[in-house]
Amino acid sequence: MIRRAVPALTMLTLCAASAAAADKPATPVAVVAAARASEWREIAADDLLVMTIEGGRRVVIQLAPAFSPTHVGNMRTLAKAHWWDGTSINRVQDNYVVQWGDVTEKKPMPPGLSPTSSADYVQPIANRRLRVTPLPYPDPYAPSTGFVAGWPVAMDGDGVWLPHCYGFVGVGRNNSPDAGTGAELYAVIGQAPRQLDRNIAVVGRVIEGMAHLSSLPRGSGELGFYTEAEHKVPIVSVRLASDMPAAERPRFQVMNTEANSEWNSFTHYLRLRANRKDDFYDRPAGGVDLCNAPVPVRPVP
């Protein structure tokens, strides 16, 4: 069904492009640009965490309450309490993570945080009525992968979980069985460390300002922690978009990943990510990694 849909989609995509581009094979970027307005869904303001760091640099994180409800609940509580204001980015380890939170480990927690456990790492299949768009390529870390409600997912017979892709945000913790509160966070800045999947709660992804994190100086201490002599990057504020004045709220859309319509730009995009063939690419790979087909996200036009 996916295969049959491609010629029609290609034609329609090309019709939407300029005459000059009509000679060229479709690219993932062109398919996304040509997607219909109805193929985008606005992200709820309650699912956007806006972090402002030193110099007014803004990082926006989309939360994933459907996959990590307890941790995301805690993060909303922490944001409403302005708990992260005055904390800092304390660790930057190359090809791994940028980590932030309370370096003193003494800042009192606000009331109302829920206890977490390793059961929160995987959502049981039985609890879900979500539709999966499969990614039909092998994965070294999970029996199957795909996309659910705008998120990449890995799956086995028991459940579904978010993968540690570039830009994804996880919850720092001490040794197991500790599962972290959601106060100590990190973002992936290198090759997807999928070995962390199901060992740590993934709570969202950076959708704006990723370069403000990934280009930070690496820490010279153990595990990339900044030493006393190095500059920890101050966090000015962290707010839910829903708690910001309407005029200041960032607004984003995510592309629909459900393969349930005749017109489906996302599955076309996936096919092209897996089979690049244009003026630059001679040899299509015939596959794509779960973390190398990011779900398109854009500011509300």
Next chain:
Amino acid sequence: MIRRAVPALTMLTLCAASAAAADKPATPVAVVAAARASEWREIAADDLLVMTIEGGRRVVIQLAPAFSPTHVGNMRTLAKAHWWDGTSINRVQDNYVVQWGDVTEKKPMPPGLSPTSSADYVQPIANRRLRVTPLPYPDPYAPSTGFVAGWPVAMDGDGVWLPHCYGFVGVGRNNSPDAGTGAELYAVIGQAPRQLDRNIAVVGRVIEGMAHLSSLPRGSGELGFYTEAEHKVPIVSVRLASDMPAAERPRFQVMNTEANSEWNSFTHYLRLRANRKDDFYDRPAGGVDLCNAPVPVRPVP
């Protein structure tokens, strides 16, 4: 055979560690630290490219002549001609590449460069007498993967090629059939863009100073190129280690990847990368991505 070797190796590794550590499960880091001296091989000085950028920051690249002989030959010619001196880093695209070379595209090439072609992207199986240590996990981009002579490789029935992993260096080019000379180079700074495999020549990997590239400010121009208003990072010099005074040469060792000895730290390391289980990890993945099991490299002790 790999399986049987593990208990003995674990025991020996633990014997080499401290008494306090003897209670803990082996980790990849501990296995590498405990490898015998005979399991390391020094990298030839002719295979080390030493790039010094602004501020005296040093980046060392290990060349892969066995996989890209023509391009690597050209790079040695360019280094001997001091061709890169005075060029610059011109592009930094987040989660993709850092690229350097002659931004004017007018600098005359030295004599002696060999023509390249897309045939250089893959080494035919028939030409190789190299031993492959297989990585027994599925890969979305190739029928099989493994390690050859200290390098990760992807393979099909026809040939073998180097993958675009984090820190790997490829040859910039124009549209196909152009295959690049080796003068315009980039290093991967994000999720492995494996769709480029077999479409571009991979010529080596960064083995020291990667953070000097990955933490550079991202360019605001198209594809992450620095605009006129942004600072291109000057390249002071690029030399083969073999052309440097002996006292100044960096020296590195790479771990043997051949699984042909009874004592084999590398296969043990691979197993642990795929099956993390210690105080921090509760759920071993049971697999690991080709680009997430970097071959250990270290300065000569």
